[in-house]
Amino acid sequence: MLIDEVKIKIKAGNGGKGNVSFNKNMMSLGPTGGSGGKGGDVYFQGVSDIGVLAFFRNRKDIKANNGENGKPQYLDGSDGKDVVLNIPVGSVIENIDTGEIKEIVKTGEKIVIAKGGIGGKGNFHFRSSTNTSPTQFQKGLLGEEFNIRIELRLIADIGLVGLPNAGKSSLLNELTNADSRVGNYPFTTLEPSLGAYYGLIIADIPGLIEGASEGKGLGVKFLRHIERTNTIFHLVSSESDSPLQDYKKIEKELASYNKKLTEKEEYILLSKTDTISSKELTDKKILLQKATGKQVFGVSVYEKESLTQVKKILEVVKDKK
Ligand SMILES: Nc1nc2c(ncn2[C@@H]2O[C@H](COP(=O)(O)OP(=O)(O)OP(=O)(O)O)[C@@H](O)[C@H]2O)c(=O)[nH]1
Ligand SMILES: [Mg+2]
Numbered sequence: 001m002l003i004d005e006v007k008i009k010i011k012a013g014n015g016g017k018g019n020v021s022f023n024k025n026m027m028s029l030g031p032t033g034g035s036g037g038k039g040g041d042v043y044f045q046g047v048s049d050i051g052v053l054a055f056f057r058n059r060k061d062i063k064a065n066n067g068e069n070g071k072p073q074y075l076d077g078s079d080g081k082d083v084v085l086n087i088p089v090g091s092v093i094e095n096i097d098t099g100e101i102k103e104i105v106k107t108g109e110k111i112v113i114a115k116g117g118i119g120g121k122g123n124f125h126f127r128s129s130t131n132t133s134p135t136q137f138q139k140g141l142l143g144e145e146f147n148i149r150i151e152l153r154l155i156a157d158i159g160l161v162g163l164p165n166a167g168k169s170s171l172l173n174e175l176t177n178a179d180s181r182v183g184n185y186p187f188t189t190l191e192p193s194l195g196a197y198y199g200l201i202i203a204d205i206p207g208l209i210e211g212a213s214e215g216k217g218l219g220v221k222f223l224r225h226i227e228r229t230n231t232i233f234h235l236v237s238s239e240s241d242s243p244l245q246d247y248k249k250i251e252k253e254l255a256s257y258n259k260k261l262t263e264k265e266e267y268i269l270l271s272k273t274d275t276i277s278s279k280e281l282t283d284k285k286i287l288l289q290k291a292t293g294k295q296v297f298g299v300s301v302y303e304k305e306s307l308t309q310v311k312k313i314l315e316v317v318k319d320k321k
Contacts, residue, residue: 012038015140039116
């Protein structure tokens with residue numbers, strides 16, 4: 001199952017303690033205590049693998065190492081090792097304690113989330129002409145510690161929406177390298193899947209039904225994955241006796257999740273056109289076009305020409321990107 005939300009606790013390393021010691025050589029009795037090392041930082045880094053949040057399923061408590069304490073003979077403690085956690089590009093990171101929100105949008109982008117404490121100074125640093133045998137030292141500062149919530153928002157260019165069984169996964173598989181499960185029953189797909197069409201990322205958003213915004217079915221939580229897309233393909237099965245009602249049911253759910261979703265560029269795809277006569281197809285197309293003012297295209301995964309038409313739309317979307 002795709003893990004798209006996790007809550008974890010992260011703790012950066014504490015700074016090491018400064019050391020207090022004196023030169024054992026009788027000729028020079030000065031202080032020699034070294035300083036503590038810095039605690040390790042905790043970073044998040046963006047990667048393209050959308051499955052990496054699964055790493056946190058059994059690891060909710062993540063700590064970077066503390067800095068080492070200072071040592072005699074001017075030896076500073078070594079710094080604690082940083083921890084770099086991979087999270088999928090498109091993740092939103094909420095610091096529950098401070099309310100701060102950060103996002104990772106590029107692969108390789110690295111941001112610090114919790115800073116390690118600075119190491120304390122050893123007594124060597126406190127020497128002066130008036131204090132040649134200082135016994136002062138610093139303890140080292142504590143590393144930052146936060147409760148963090150990570151939410152994955154897939155970064156797709158096109159979102160596929162529609163009632164269950166409309167043919168979303170079939171179309172995604174036909175157009176891209178995706179291998180989404182297809183079945184002749186609703187809710188075959190239980191989590192969003194992605195496919196790439198020459199650099200365009202298409203996301204299949206499953207589980208939308210009437211009442212999804214009130215929590216029915218899989219709910220509307222997957223819609224966050226298309227909040228950032230510019231384009232929506234809305235699939236309506238041409239087998240349906242009431243394609244307009246089917247269309248409206250989904251639009252209502254989109255609107256109640258976020259009005260902006262209904263303002264995106266949307267193409268209506270009447271799917272499974274091989275199952276109806278061309279007269280019926282024309283009638284249903286006109287009906288949808290008139291009622292919505294949107295462009296309506298017929299598509300069947302069994303008809304090459306109709307797929308070519310969809311690919312032309314994809315080229316248009318790509319050019320606008
Ligand atoms: N005749 C015909 N059948 C199709 C076409 N596209 C999909 N189907 C069939 O319709 C059924 C549903 O297809 P899916 O691709 O699983 O539909 P979905 O929208 O992903 O469904 P859920 O994941 O359950 O929401 C399957 O039995 C497909 O084989 C088409 O163009 N023509
Ligand atoms: Mg599906």
